[in-house]
Amino acid sequence: MAKAFSHINGNPMFYFPSRLNPNRPFPVLLPFNKPFRVTMSCNQSYWASVSQDIEAHLKQAIPIREPLTVFEPMHRLMFAAPRNAAPALCVAACELVGGHRNQALPTASAIHVVYAASFFHEHLPLTESSRPKSKVEHVYAPSMELQIGDAMIPFGLELLSQSDDPTQNNSDRILHVMVEITRAIGSRGMIHGQFYQVEPHESDNNESSHMEQIERVSEKYEGTMYGCAAACGAIIGGGSEEEIERMRKYGSYIGKIEGIVNRSGSMDKDLMRRMVGELRDLASNELRWFNKAKVEAMLNSQFGSID
Amino acid sequence: MAKAFSHINGNPMFYFPSRLNPNRPFPVLLPFNKPFRVTMSCNQSYWASVSQDIEAHLKQAIPIREPLTVFEPMHRLMFAAPRNAAPALCVAACELVGGHRNQALPTASAIHVVYAASFFHEHLPLTESSRPKSKVEHVYAPSMELQIGDAMIPFGLELLSQSDDPTQNNSDRILHVMVEITRAIGSRGMIHGQFYQVEPHESDNNESSHMEQIERVSEKYEGTMYGCAAACGAIIGGGSEEEIERMRKYGSYIGKIEGIVNRSGSMDKDLMRRMVGELRDLASNELRWFNKAKVEAMLNSQFGSID
Numbered sequence: 001m002a003k004a005f006s007h008i009n010g011n012p013m014f015y016f017p018s019r020l021n022p023n024r025p026f027p028v029l030l031p032f033n034k035p036f037r038v039t040m041s042c043n044q045s046y047w048a049s050v051s052q053d054i055e056a057h058l059k060q061a062i063p064i065r066e067p068l069t070v071f072e073p074m075h076r077l078m079f080a081a082p083r084n085a086a087p088a089l090c091v092a093a094c095e096l097v098g099g100h101r102n103q104a105l106p107t108a109s110a111i112h113v114v115y116a117a118s119f120f121h122e123h124l125p126l127t128e129s130s131r132p133k134s135k136v137e138h139v140y141a142p143s144m145e146l147q148i149g150d151a152m153i154p155f156g157l158e159l160l161s162q163s164d165d166p167t168q169n170n171s172d173r174i175l176h177v178m179v180e181i182t183r184a185i186g187s188r189g190m191i192h193g194q195f196y197q198v199e200p201h202e203s204d205n206n207e208s209s210h211m212e213q214i215e216r217v218s219e220k221y222e223g224t225m226y227g228c229a230a231a232c233g234a235i236i237g238g239g240s241e242e243e244i245e246r247m248r249k250y251g252s253y254i255g256k257i258e259g260i261v262n263r264s265g266s267m268d269k270d271l272m273r274r275m276v277g278e279l280r281d282l283a284s285n286e287l288r289w290f291n292k293a294k295v296e297a298m299l300n301s302q303f304g305s306i307d
Numbered sequence: 308m309a310k311a312f313s314h315i316n317g318n319p320m321f322y323f324p325s326r327l328n329p330n331r332p333f334p335v336l337l338p339f340n341k342p343f344r345v346t347m348s349c350n351q352s353y354w355a356s357v358s359q360d361i362e363a364h365l366k367q368a369i370p371i372r373e374p375l376t377v378f379e380p381m382h383r384l385m386f387a388a389p390r391n392a393a394p395a396l397c398v399a400a401c402e403l404v405g406g407h408r409n410q411a412l413p414t415a416s417a418i419h420v421v422y423a424a425s426f427f428h429e430h431l432p433l434t435e436s437s438r439p440k441s442k443v444e445h446v447y448a449p450s451m452e453l454q455i456g457d458a459m460i461p462f463g464l465e466l467l468s469q470s471d472d473p474t475q476n477n478s479d480r481i482l483h484v485m486v487e488i489t490r491a492i493g494s495r496g497m498i499h500g501q502f503y504q505v506e507p508h509e510s511d512n513n514e515s516s517h518m519e520q521i522e523r524v525s526e527k528y529e530g531t532m533y534g535c536a537a538a539c540g541a542i543i544g545g546g547s548e549e550e551i552e553r554m555r556k557y558g559s560y561i562g563k564i565e566g567i568v569n570r571s572g573s574m575d576k577d578l579m580r581r582m583v584g585e586l587r588d589l590a591s592n593e594l595r596w597f598n599k600a601k602v603e604a605m606l607n608s609q610f611g612s613i614d
Contacts (some may be wrong), residue, residue, distance in 0.1 A: 068500050070494040121457055126449035127432040142433035143505045146453075147498050150428055153460055154493030161486040175482040181469040186461030187377040195376050198450045305367050 046298050050088045050101070057105040058112060061159050073140050074148050074155065080139075081116030084222075086229035087104060089254065092228040093247045095288055099237020102188065103170075106163035107177050107232050113156030114185050115225060121149040153185070170236075177232045186227030193221030210264070211267060218259025219252070226255025246286045253283035353605050357395045364412040365419060368466050380447050381462065383453050384420050387446075388423030391529075391537035396561065398539040400554045400606060403597055406544020409475075413470035414484050414539050420463030422532065428456040429501065445447070464488070477543075484539045491535035502527030518574060522582070525566025527560070533562025553593045560590035 058096055064075050077290060087108035094104035123136040138145060157178055164174045196217045230251025234244040259281050264272050287295055394415035401411035430443040431453055445452060464485055471481045490496060503524045537558025541551040564586050571579050571592050594602055 036372070065443060067495065067499050067502070069506060069580065070499055074494060118457070121453055124453065125434040126453065127434055141505070144502075145506070146431060146433065147501050149497040150425070150456075150492075151494040153457075154489035154498075157464075157489040158486070158493065161482070161489070164482065164486075171479050175468070175471065175478050175485070178482070178485055179465070179471075182461035182464040182468070185457075186465065187381060187458040191458040192374050192377055194454050195374070195451075198448070199376060242315050295582075 090233035093233030095238035097239030173174035189224035222255035222259035227252030395539035400540030401544030404546030424459035496531035529562035529566035534559030
């Protein structure tokens with residue numbers, strides 16, 4: 001678990017237990033290239049317990065079952081995929097609006113699973129010389145990894161649908177969350193971010209253009225994923241329209257920060273600080289709208305600084 | 308539209324307006340290798356009108372919109388994908404259980420879209436020498452086609468979610484259909500069929516083993532897809548549990564026939580006739596459970612024969 005916390009200017013923000021993924025195709029993504037760490041303390045025990053509960057739920061929800069030829073590799077790859085903070089954000093958002101953690105765990109798990117699908121497809125070996133060579137170790141043949149990724153998306157949604165409980169009359173929330181997740185992974189969200197990555201872009205040597213590129217990929221990819229995760233948590237926890245939209249905005253700023261920081265290895269540090277600082281302020285503004293005591297109980301926030 | 312009808316021994320069966328796909332990697336799939344045609348007449352105008360309505364709905368439901376970099380290729384590939392009979396079966400099942408055609412069109416369109424995703428991923432050029440070379444013409448770079456396929460699945464589900472109408476109180480049916488579709492395309496359905504295709508199988512030269520291989524791929528791939536389509540039509544049309552399950556079985560027999568016939572080019576014709584005949588009887592048995600007049604109004608069936 002990385003020690004990257006986020007809190008600045010007295011505005012508490014969720015800790016996001018980001019584990020950097022050393023395998024993304026961007027050379028700037030390697031942890032040792034990371035230009036700075038945001039070091040602040042918050043209630044680590046809260047986030048650790050959320051992460052533990054998500055892992056436990058994943059283990060229980062993703063058994064190896066028949067057909068073994070499909071489930072064994074799917075199981076292996078789902079747990080091999082790097083973790084990010086979106087599932088934990090989902091759970092936190094649920095609890096923040098008054099929901100119970102157990103309500104959010106299937107959604108949080110589904111978010112990890114669809115992210116895992118996206119991760120393995122991004123690293124699939126294709127017959128395309130311009131595609132950056134992936135450093136991810138391939139355990140299975142490409143056609144298997146392609147199909148496992150294809151199987152993960154419906155499996156993630158299946159996890160979610162299993163939490164549909166007629167006695168709780170929660171079908172509308174589950175449907176809402178399914179729509180949110182399918183939109184987020186799709187053509188106006190994460191896939192759009194991935195398109196930005198593969199489409200040819202001019203002036204690669206121009207720093208501001210490179211920064212813009214990083215910014216828009218991060219906004220669409222991590223921004224949409226985290227925004228969706230936070231919104232889904234609020235939906236499943238029974239939040240109001242306003243709470244859902246505030247959580248979505250909050251999550252999308254946090255996701256964008258995550259994306260920018262992970263992709264920014266060789267970038268100008270001042271530009272980076274300014275950009276991340278602005279996003280952090282925007283995110284904090286959204287949190288102000290929520291119950292301060294609740295936010296702080298989760299965060300146990302203290303002042304911190306950027307190294 | 309192919310002239311393949313299905314009806315035998317006086318048991319009426321739906322016409323399935325199968326358009327053979329000449330591009331599937333199986334060499335036995337080429338239409339000119341098809342060992343026999345099932346030639347029977349039925350109410351072609353019914354099926355033609357269903358197909359027209361589905362095409363019209365697809366055109367209206369899949370506009371080219373922002374972001375154009377994603378939607379233009381997605382639009383192009385969705386319409387370039389071959390058509391199969393599953394969407395029409397969905398509409399027919401809806402009408403058979405007393406639903407209105409318009410209720411089923413978003414589901415039928417979603418089924419085409421997720422099939423298109425599966426089709427393009429199956430033909431993706433991967434760095435794997437053992438994968439059969441696809442004859443599909445690639446308009447876009449492999450990484451684009453991979454991502455477009457990835458975007459199609461959520462887009463198909465989005466089409467479906469847009470038909471959620473609170474005034475009609477149909478959220479539970481939409482959710483049910485989403486779960487059906489995600490299960491069908493996943494690890495225990497179509498993907499499982501595709502795994503059977505890529506996993507190494509011994510005794511390729513052994514005819515009965517080859518036939519078994521074709522049978523299990525067809526049962527899982529087309530069988531699950533068509534069974535899902537028919538069940539979804541019955542769900543969205545307000546059918547009872549029994550009607551839904553009968554339609555699912557009916558669809559899965561029809562789908563399996565479709566798969567076997569398409570893959571059977573060099574197979575023993577007698578074995579094929581026997582196998583298809585048995586499946587057809589099983590399918591007919593399911594239809595007997597429904598209102599005979601309604602079935603016949605759709606089919607206007609007459610006796611026919613196998614060439």
